[in-house]
Structure formats: C-alpha cells, structure tokens
Amino acid sequence: MIPLGAFIAVSAVLFFIGVAGVLVxxxxxxxxxxxxxxxNATNLALVAFxxxxxxxxxxxxxxxxxxxxxxxxEVAVGLAIVLSLYRNRPxxxxxxxHAMKG
Amino acid sequence: xxxxxxxSVLFALLTxxxxxAAAGVVLMKRITxxxxxxxxxxxxxxxxFLLLGAExxxxxxxxxxxxxxxxxxxxxxxxxxxxxxxxxLFFQTQTPWAALLVAPIGIFVAFFAFSFADPxxxxxxxxxxxxxxxxxxxxxxFPFEVASVLLLAAMIGAIVLVKRDEE
Numbered sequence: 001m002i003p004l005g006a007f008i009a010v011s012a013v014l015f016f017i018g019v020a021g022v023l024v025x026x027x028x029x030x031x032x033x034x035x036x037x038x039x040n041a042t043n044l045a046l047v048a049f050x051x052x053x054x055x056x057x058x059x060x061x062x063x064x065x066x067x068x069x070x071x072x073x074e075v076a077v078g079l080a081i082v083l084s085l086y087r088n089r090p091x092x093x094x095x096x097x098h099a100m101k102g
Numbered sequence: 103x104x105x106x107x108x109x110s111v112l113f114a115l116l117t118x119x120x121x122x123a124a125a126g127v128v129l130m131k132r133i134t135x136x137x138x139x140x141x142x143x144x145x146x147x148x149x150x151f152l153l154l155g156a157e158x159x160x161x162x163x164x165x166x167x168x169x170x171x172x173x174x175x176x177x178x179x180x181x182x183x184x185x186x187x188x189x190x191l192f193f194q195t196q197t198p199w200a201a202l203l204v205a206p207i208g209i210f211v212a213f214f215a216f217s218f219a220d221p222x223x224x225x226x227x228x229x230x231x232x233x234x235x236x237x238x239x240x241x242x243x244f245p246f247e248v249a250s251v252l253l254l255a256a257m258i259g260a261i262v263l264v265k266r267d268e269e
Contacts, residue, residue: 005216021128069249073256079178080263
C-alpha cells in the first residue's frame with residue numbers, strides 16, 4: 001500500500017515545477033502549459049486525500065471535476081488572449097508585453 | 103503481496119514519468135516538445151488516479167486534459183512563433199541566491215508532505231462513478247450549473263477575443 005505522503009510529495013514536486021516554469025519561461029504558451037501542470041498537481045492532491053482519508057463519498061473527486069471545468073475555461077480564454085496579443089504585435093514574449101505597465 | 107510490489111513499481115514509474123515530463127516542459131527549448139511532454143505528464147497523472155482507485159477521474163483526465171487541452175495548446179503553438187530565448191533574465195544572474203532561497207522551502211514542503219499519517223483503511227471495492235455522480239447531482243448540483251455557465255461565458259469570451267473586426 002503506497003502511503004498518502006508519497007502522493008502528496010509527487011503533487012508538491014509537480015506544483016513546484018509548474019511554479020518554476022511560470023517564473024522562468026517567457027513564452028506565453030509555455031506559461032499556460034505550466035499553469036496546467038500546477039492544476040494537475042492540485043488534482044492529484046485532491047484525489048489522494050479523497051481516496052486515502054477514509055471518506056465514503058467522493059467530495060474530493062467532485063472538486064477535481066470543477067478544476068477540470070476551470071482549467072478548460074482558463075486555457076481557452078488564455079489562448080484567445082495570446083492569439084489576439086500576437087495579432088496586435090508580433091510577439092508572445094511576456095517580457096516584451098508591457099503596454100499596461102505603469 | 104506481489105500486487106503490493108507491482109503497485110510500488112507502478113508508482114515509481116509514474117512518478118519518474120510525471121516529474122521527468124514536467125521538468126522537460128520547463129527545460130525544453132522547442133515548445134512543440136514541451137506540449138507533447140505536457141500531454142505525457144497528464145497521461146502519467148491519469149495513471150496515478152487509476153492507482154488511487156479513481157477510475158472515473160482518470161477517464162475524465164484522459165478525455166479532457168490529454169485530449170482537449172493538449173490539442174488546444176498545440177493550436178496555440180501552431181499559431182505563434184518559436185523563439186530562441188529560453189529563460190527570463192532574472193534567474194540567469196542570481197542562480198545561487200535562488201537555490202539558497204528555494205532549498206529550505208523545498209525541504210520544508212517535503213517534510214510536510216510525508217508528515218500526513220496514512221489512515222491505512224482502504225475504501226470498499228467497486229467503482230467511484232456512483233458516489234461521484236451522487237455528489238455531483240446531489241449536494242453539488244448548483245455549483246455544477248454555475249460551472250456550465252462559466253464554460254459558456256469562457257466560450258463566448260474566447261470567440262469575442264479572437265474575432266476579427268469586419269470593418
């Protein structure tokens with residue numbers, strides 16, 4: 001039987017890799033990918049707690065379904081923003097996009 | 103007994119797959135490779151869900167993440183140019199300081215993760231579809247409807263954002 005902590009550790013590592021990617025990479029599409037990795041880490045933690053904490057119902061998995069919905073909405077709107085940004089100025093480098101910076 | 107060993111081996115393989123693929127997403131220079139490795143990480147995560155006994159969530163994971171979101175991201179990769187710059191300038195000059203700052207946090211998080219006590223009680227057998235559906239359409243019926251409205255709003259918003267002005 002694999003302990004709960006192992007799943008949570010994998011989830012934490014995945015989340016940290018996602019955070020590192022969001023901070024390090026400058027391509028807007030790759031940043032969206034790394035956000036998806038972070039959401040996946042959250043899903044893994046939710047399912048692990050849901051299955052291992054002795055609950056009879058599936059509350060954790062229900063939240064995973066909602067995370068799926070939010071992730072789908074986020075990636076759709078995010079890619080639309082990236083594409084309209086690329087249409088207005090030919091770059092997807094987030095360092096070169098500072099029109100709204102004060 | 104042998105199933106326990108098999109489970110541990112599968113867990114180790116999936117862990118290597120998830121962490122390796124996620125690291126590849128961050129480190130890889132070509133964003134097409136990043137996108138495909140991201141799909142592989144999602145697939146390994148679905149395997150984790152299977153290992154945890156959440157078959158329905160694993161099926162959703164494959165359908166939504168490995169199917170839909172990866173295709174969407176690949177369209178984004180297709181419509182945008184590939185670039186040469188890999189990393190932000192901030193982390194190129196301050197690597198030792200960043201490592202010094204991150205290492206204690208990482209060690210703390212690792213200890214915190216392994217401190218969760220395992221209740222050691224397995225769930226009764228059978229699929230998770232019935233309890234999942236009972237929860238979604240019972241207690242969470244209203245949030246479920248709100249989520250559908252959110253998806254509709256996101257769809258309309260995406261269409262409006264990428265629509266060309268016909269003038």
